[in-house]
Amino acid sequence: MQNRLARSSWMNVHVFLVSMLSIALVQVAHAKQFSFEAPGLEFVSKSEQDVALHPFPLSSIKRVSNSLRVDRQTSLEGSRTNYLYRVASFSSRDKVLSYYRNLLSSKGKIEFECAERNCGSSNDWANKVFSIRNLAGRDNNQSYLVGKVDDGVEQGWLSVYVVENVRRENMVYLSFSAAPPADLVADMKRGLLVSDSMLKHFNADALNDYLTKTEGAKVVALAYSSVEGETQVEALGAAEAFAKPLLQDIYAQGLKAENVEFRPMGRLGQKPLSLDASQWLYLYLLD
Numbered sequence: 001m002q003n004r005l006a007r008s009s010w011m012n013v014h015v016f017l018v019s020m021l022s023i024a025l026v027q028v029a030h031a032k033q034f035s036f037e038a039p040g041l042e043f044v045s046k047s048e049q050d051v052a053l054h055p056f057p058l059s060s061i062k063r064v065s066n067s068l069r070v071d072r073q074t075s076l077e078g079s080r081t082n083y084l085y086r087v088a089s090f091s092s093r094d095k096v097l098s099y100y101r102n103l104l105s106s107k108g109k110i111e112f113e114c115a116e117r118n119c120g121s122s123n124d125w126a127n128k129v130f131s132i133r134n135l136a137g138r139d140n141n142q143s144y145l146v147g148k149v150d151d152g153v154e155q156g157w158l159s160v161y162v163v164e165n166v167r168r169e170n171m172v173y174l175s176f177s178a179a180p181p182a183d184l185v186a187d188m189k190r191g192l193l194v195s196d197s198m199l200k201h202f203n204a205d206a207l208n209d210y211l212t213k214t215e216g217a218k219v220v221a222l223a224y225s226s227v228e229g230e231t232q233v234e235a236l237g238a239a240e241a242f243a244k245p246l247l248q249d250i251y252a253q254g255l256k257a258e259n260v261e262f263r264p265m266g267r268l269g270q271k272p273l274s275l276d277a278s279q280w281l282y283l284y285l286l287d
Contacts (some may be wrong), residue, residue, distance in 0.1 A: 014016075031234035032176065034083050038099040040091025041172060044084040049269040054080040056146050056157050056179050061120035067079065068128055072112070076157055080177040084132065087170035093162050095204065096172055097143050100160045109148035110272070116140040121162075122163055130161065130173055135216045137165040148179070155179055165217060185210050190220065193272060194246050204254030207285070211259045219260045221247060224269040227278045235266030242279035 016269045058072040087096055117126065122142045141164040149158045156178040164170050179222035183190075184207050192198060211217050223243035225235040243262065251257050272280065 040088045041085040047082045076177045083171040083174040101205040102148040110147040113145040115143045137163045192283045194281040221262045224281045225279045240264040243281045
C-alpha cells in the first residue's frame with residue numbers, strides 16, 4: 001500500500017514538473033525577438049548586417065533591360081537587423097500589415113507603401129533585395145511598407161515585407177536600422193506630412209538656422225482636400241481652413257512665418273496611402 005502511494009506521489013510530481021517545463025518552453029518560444037514585433041508572429045530567424053551603407057527602397061522595383069532598378073531609396077550608416085517570421089494560424093497578413101501601418105503612422109512616418117503587382121516581382125524582392133528564397137511567392141500576394149519610427153526609446157528606419165510564399169505560408173520580413181532622431185531639414189527637402197507625431201518632435205532651431213544661412217531658401221506649405229463631390233473652389237477653401245491652425249502651431253514652435261509660403265492646392269494632389277483624413281498639409285524646404 002505504501003509503495004503504491006509513493007509511486008502515485010512520484011507520478012504526480014513528475015507530471016507537475018513536465019507541465020511546468022512545457023509552460024516555460026512555450027513562454028521562451030513566444031518571447032519577443034524585436035521590440036516592434038507584431039502580435040501573431042512566430043519567430044523563424046534573425047540576422048545582423050554591418051556594412052558601410054544599408055539601402056531601404058522607397059519605391060517599387062522594376063526590371064529594365066534585365067537589370068533591377070529602384071527609382072528612390074535611402075541609405076543608412078551603421079548596423080541593420082533583419083527578422084524573419086511566420087504568421088500564426090490565428091492571425092493574417094492583413095492584421096500584420098494593419099499593425100505596422102498604424103505603428104509607422106502614429107509613431108513615425110510611412111515613406112513608401114505598395115501592394116500586390118505594384119511592388120514589382122516577389123521573386124526579385126526575395127532573391128535580389130532580401131536574399132531570402134523562402135519569401136518568394138505570387139506577385140499579387142505581397143505587400144511592402146517602409147518608414148521611420150520613434151517610440152521614445154528606439155528610433156530608426158523599419159521596412160516590412162509580407163508575402164504568401166510558394167508553400168502557401170504567410171511570411172513577414174522586418175529590417176530595422178537604428179538612426180538618430182529625425183533630421184528635420186532632410187525630411188522637409190523630401191516633403192514632410194504634418195501630423196500630431198511630427199508636431200510633437202518639431203524643432204525649428206535647425207530649420208531656422210538653415211534658412212538664415214542659405215540664401216533664397218524657403219518653406220512651401222501645400223494644403224490639400226479630397227472630399228467626394230466637392231468642387232475645386234470648395235476644396236481650396238477647405239484646405240486653407242484646415243491648414244491655418246496647423247501653421248499657427250508650427251509658428252508657435254519657432255518657425256518664422258515670413259519664411260513660409262502658403263499655397264492651397266485643393267484637389268490637385270494624391271492622397272497619402274496611410275492617411276484616413278480628407279485634408280492634409282505638406283511642408284517642403286526649397287533652396
